[in-house]
Amino acid sequence: MKFWDKTAFELHKLLVNREISAVELLSSVLERVNEKEGDVHAYLCLMEESAKKQAEEADLRFRKKERITALTGIPTAVKDNICVQEYPTTCASKILEEFSSPYHATAVEKLLDSGAVLIGKTNMDEFAMGSSCENSAYGPTRNPWNLSCVPGGSSGGSAACVASGEAVSALGSDTGGSIRQPASFCGVVGLKPTYGLVSRYGLVAFASSLDQIGALAKSSFDCGKILECIGGYDPKDSTSAQIQISDLENHDDFYDCPEDKIKNKIIGIPEEFMREGLDPEIKSAVLQCALTLEALGARIEEIHLPSLKFALSSYYLTASAEASSNLARYDGVRYGLRISKDQSGKMFKATRSQGFGKEVKRRILLGTYALSSGYYEALYLKAQKVRQLVKQDFDKAFQKYSLLLTPTCPTPAFKIGEKVSDPLAMYLSDIYTIPVNLAGIPGLSVPVGFSSSGLPLGVQLIAPQFHDFTLLSVGSILEKPSQPVP
């Protein structure tokens, strides 16, 4: 029987009523993996054996009616930069090919506590650097809606496996758009939580001041249930926010009558996001959403965020600078790959030259340059000042507006190979998502329909810090139930 096309919420009801078992659900999803994986290549590794045990344990919880949560028995995938103990964590890089995690990431630990079934580790751009999943050292993932197109990135494997029914939901990470952009390319919901709300312990660092673990699922409600599970203070992460998920605005009833909550809210559409370069079908999808919200009693206004034009430059300097420092640890001594036994600089050089891909090397070079004496003030420091300006623009906007509505990406999914030789064109696909990471606020991408060529379209909602559940509540109004890929 097929269950893979249902949301976690629908499956939860079937599981609780014992209409299906977690073991049956897992087999249905694994059958779908067999059917689709040859085309899609969403996974770098499957965790079938442990998943089967977890599904049996979940069934035991249902039988005993003990410790049942919304995620118990739900097949969930994990991006391959998030540690699952005793399984490989490669970050889709050759340099970590042989590396297995000695511990669970906090988010993974919490999923397991809630009884989720972890099905596999998903493909991604190497070290989460990229927007198309083509920077994986293990070959690209394909968009399940059109196999000649990219699924987006860097969490392309997580988005593709949810869209194709190879998992019910997934964890991803978002440094500049890596959850929201692939979610919009694949027609699923993607949540980048407020910075600090989900522990980064066990997430391999790319740019620590921007990275955030979040959820990809078939509905805003499902994303909310994942956030409830993985969020909250963690002493193992020094940047973790001292806040309980249950204290967040709109948390208790984020799924009850969302339509009522939108009345009299003022929602801004930043004019800077709607200019040329934006695909006309995406633009009209955003305007259509504005009409839907207006019909429910919201007031929609055009607003200006003048510093947004600097966001991309600030991001690529900041993220690359942090990456150059974070990736210094891959030297052949401590982790994964080691080329040559020579215990001198030659071994470092050979290991790093052969272990890292082209884009990762480009970022390390850019970041090292931006941090070097003589350029530090002109580049890195300037990027930090600009980051503050971007944050101030949002702070000011949120004094009046409850939410912002924008496109998630300038275009629908592009063709595989179309942008690989033009890094700047690739960087531009995150132009609408990056400012959110710079400001540390939450962003949500929801699927709202399809382009004339049959590709999914997404819109983005942005809220002030810790208003993650407000986003999910409004997202649930706008989302068009994600159709299953044939």
Ligand code: GLN
């Ligand atoms: N595409 C952006 C980059 O390449 C964002 C990546 C991400 O969010 N991890 O840096």
